[in-house]
Amino acid sequence: MLRVSTRGEYGVRLMVDLARHYDNGTRSLTEIGQAEGLELKVQYLEQLVKCLREAHLIESTRGAHGGYRLSRPPSEIRMGEVLRALEGPIAPMICATEGEMGVICDRLDGCSTKYLWARVRNAITSTLDSMTLGDLVQESDIAHPPPARLVTLAPRKERSRSRQSV
Amino acid sequence: MLRVSTRGEYGVRLMVDLARHYDNGTRSLTEIGQAEGLELKVQYLEQLVKCLREAHLIESTRGAHGGYRLSRPPSEIRMGEVLRALEGPIAPMICATEGEMGVICDRLDGCSTKYLWARVRNAITSTLDSMTLGDLVQESDIAHPPPARLVTLAPRKERSRSRQSV
């Protein structure tokens, strides 16, 4: 229950990829798809980036050697923004839609559940809005360091520890 | 996004109703449906209660004058239990399923998003598990006091304040 769709999944992966390559100019969808293991027709990714672009989270240049880039540094893009762009307002229940509480659900009887859903929604949004793309990139760098530029002091088998502290 | 289905919605309302009438013996589905404004065939509610019963959250007696009752006091039933019974394990993403992290998603590459989903899931579960049916009943009593047994000191227009503190 409480699933986020593949739009959210792929879209976030895509944004993380853009964040990783923030300093390298534009990046095409085929590049991203290959790098992130998204074995999909490019057109599907286009659908995802469309709403990201409309939300001004990314910018594009068309034509050969074109592609996408983040319109702000990764550390200034909250995951909440990303997911809202991809999947619309966060609302575990119709009566708990962001910004529209009470407008939609006008049940006056004992709708005690409303507060439950509102709390759940707040828990989700505050979690998402407290993390940025920058944070995600940093985290993944710790778990999976990029092709050694610097000398890496970390021992092998790092992987098996797989931090349960989440 | 991140919706809970109508099973969750109706099921929770149903449980709140049972909690409200915890001291009054059993309660039939038709009674509950009417009280909670669930205009549905009884058979649909039966489907919901089935999994609640299988999760040992409610008990039933069959036959005339039969019905359902909570199997524990409302304050000892966490909302997380209720929703898990109704909708299965809480998992915003398949790779972030409760209790099965890492089992399902074995991507070893930079799956930085995994931690994101795990955090979201934790936010949801800890919120749900920190509230009980008893809490919900109490809250709804404050907002909508039951047919005055005690003298009520509260002024009119209570309703328009509609506590934004959620």
Place this chain on the structure above:
DNA sequence: ATCTATTCCGACTAATCCACTCGGATATAA
């Protein structure tokens, strides 16, 4: 005994939503 109210159960269905695909237009670098 029989009638009625209720829970129990499995199969079925209509509608919605999701996860894509397809075909083509437009823009830009080489």
Place this chain on the structure above:
DNA sequence: TTATATCCGAGTGGATTAGTCGGAATAGAT
């Protein structure tokens, strides 16, 4: 002018959701 991109809207198959339907089993009331 060609190759490589982004852009755009329409269409589609499958999965999931939200419910219906018919009937069996159980228990109290008459």
